[in-house]
Amino acid sequence: MQAPWWTRIQADEVARLRARLLHFVRAKFGPSLAEVEDIVQHAFVMLFRERQKVQAENDGLYRYLHVVARNHGLDRLKSARLRRERLAEAAEHLAHRRPIAPAAGRDDIAAVRAFFCELDELDRLILWSHVVEGRPLSAIATELNLNWHEVAGTVQRVLHRLRQKLDGPPARGVRSAPPYREARHAPGS
Numbered sequence: 001m002q003a004p005w006w007t008r009i010q011a012d013e014v015a016r017l018r019a020r021l022l023h024f025v026r027a028k029f030g031p032s033l034a035e036v037e038d039i040v041q042h043a044f045v046m047l048f049r050e051r052q053k054v055q056a057e058n059d060g061l062y063r064y065l066h067v068v069a070r071n072h073g074l075d076r077l078k079s080a081r082l083r084r085e086r087l088a089e090a091a092e093h094l095a096h097r098r099p100i101a102p103a104a105g106r107d108d109i110a111a112v113r114a115f116f117c118e119l120d121e122l123d124r125l126i127l128w129s130h131v132v133e134g135r136p137l138s139a140i141a142t143e144l145n146l147n148w149h150e151v152a153g154t155v156q157r158v159l160h161r162l163r164q165k166l167d168g169p170p171a172r173g174v175r176s177a178p179p180y181r182e183a184r185h186a187p188g189s
Contacts, residue, residue, distance in 0.1 A: 005056035006048075018044070021065050029073045039076070043069040086144060090125040115162050126154045 002008075021043060025036045043065045047054060054064045116124055126144070129135045130151075141151040 004051070005054075005061075006051045009056070009061075017062055017065060020062060021069055024066060025069050025073060028070065029077070035073075035076070039069050039073045042072045046072075086146075087121050089144065090121045111166055112162070115165055119158065123154055123158050126151055127158050130155050131159070 018040060021040050022036060025039050029035060029039065046068045047061065047065055050064075054060060116127075119127065122144070126140055129140045129143075130137060137151045137155065138148055140146075141148040144151070
């Protein structure tokens with residue numbers, strides 16, 4: 001019985017496979033070096049994970065790498081297109097919003113405004129819709145074509161960051177509780 005192909009493959013053969021795959025990925029998805037390297041690395045990782053199922057004969061290794069790289073590259077293009085579409089929708093939605101009116105006597109309104117300016121457009125839209133407009137998370141998720149859990153996590157994460165910014169850093173050795181715990185365990189409840 002012959003040893004498995006992954007124990008017999010030589011470094012120069014791996015280098016040839018990588019060079020062929022790099023050429024294919026650059027031709028198919030563009031010259032961005034970081035993207036190309038990520039796609040090729042993903043293909044080799046998948047080859048290693050599935051090594052027992054892949055047949056090395058008749059250029060089988062390259063065919064497997066080729067299919068995995070093509071599919072992963074297409075997935076990356078699709079997810080990038082969806083992110084751009086969501087940001088465009090969020091920007092269009094934000095264009096119709098009024099700025100927060102400062103409350104009289106509030107010292108931290110400038111900090112809140114600065115915080116809102118630091119947020120990316122999607123986080124800003126989600127936070128504004130939920131906190132200022134009082135819209136339910138499910139409605140926001142439906143409108144933005146997002147998962148409810150993504151919207152809820154965004155609200156929680158951003159509000160936690162805002163609290164940290166307004167309150168300052170916690171004392172050394174003191175961990176601040178996540179926002180949902182603070183609300184759930186409030187004194188007198």
